[in-house]
Amino acid sequence: QVQLVESGGGLVQTGGSLRLSCAASGRAFASYNMAWFRQPPGKEREFVAAIRWSGRDTRYADSVMGRFSISRDNAVFTVNLLMNSLKPEDTAVYYCAADVQTWLLGLRTSDYEYWGQGTQVTVSS
Numbered sequence: 703q704v705q706l707v708e709s710g711g712g713l714v715q716t717g718g719s720l721r722l723s724c725a726a727s728g729r730a731f732a733s734y735n736m737a738w739f740r741q742p743p744g745k746e747r748e749f750v751a752a753i754r755w756s757g758r759d760t761r762y763a764d765s766v767m768g769r770f771s772i773s774r775d776n777a778v779f780t781v782n783l784l785m786n787s788l789k790p791e792d793t794a795v796y797y798c799a800a801d802v803q804t805w806l807l808g809l810r811t812s813d814y815e816y817w818g819q820g821t822q823v824t825v826s827s
Contacts, residue, residue: 704728704816706798711821714788718825722783724798724818732776735801737814738783740794740823747797749809751783761807766792788825795820 705727714720722738737752751772752761760772766785774781781798799814808814 704734704800704802706800706816706818708796708798708818708821711796711823713824713826715826716789718788719784719786720788720823722785722796722798722821722823724781724783726779726781726798726800728779730802731779733802735805735807736772736774736781737799737801737808738772738781738796739799739811739814740792740796741820742791742794747811749811750796752807752809753781754807755805759807761809785823788823790825790827793823793825795822 707725710722733755735755738750739747740750741747749763751770753772753774757774769787771784797820798818800816801814
């Protein structure tokens with residue numbers, strides 16, 4: 703069982719920045735691929751960014767490419783999402799997710815087995 707706890711969400715103005723963190727339980731964290739997804743109001747959950755267990759491979763949604771950066775620190779079981787140049791359309795609940803089963807770096811919600819409770823990010827115009 704893997705527990706994920708997100709933090710760092712909040713209210714920010716357009717053009718601002720936020721840094722989300724996800725703390726994971728379990729000493730096997732260094733073997734998990736990790737990702738961030740988000741769910742805007744009234745919409746389905748969507749992929750934001752993913753990082754391979756080694757930290758050497760990352761993927762981003764086109765909508766956040768060049769503005770968001772995913773990173774991880776396996777020593778402290780944490781994955782982070784730095785969000786710059788935020789836009790109102792980035793408003794969503796952001797979820798951390800862990801894939802403990804495969805080496806493939808997935809982009810779909812079905813690729814991840816464990817999820818955090820989510821943290822709200824609101825970008826005002």
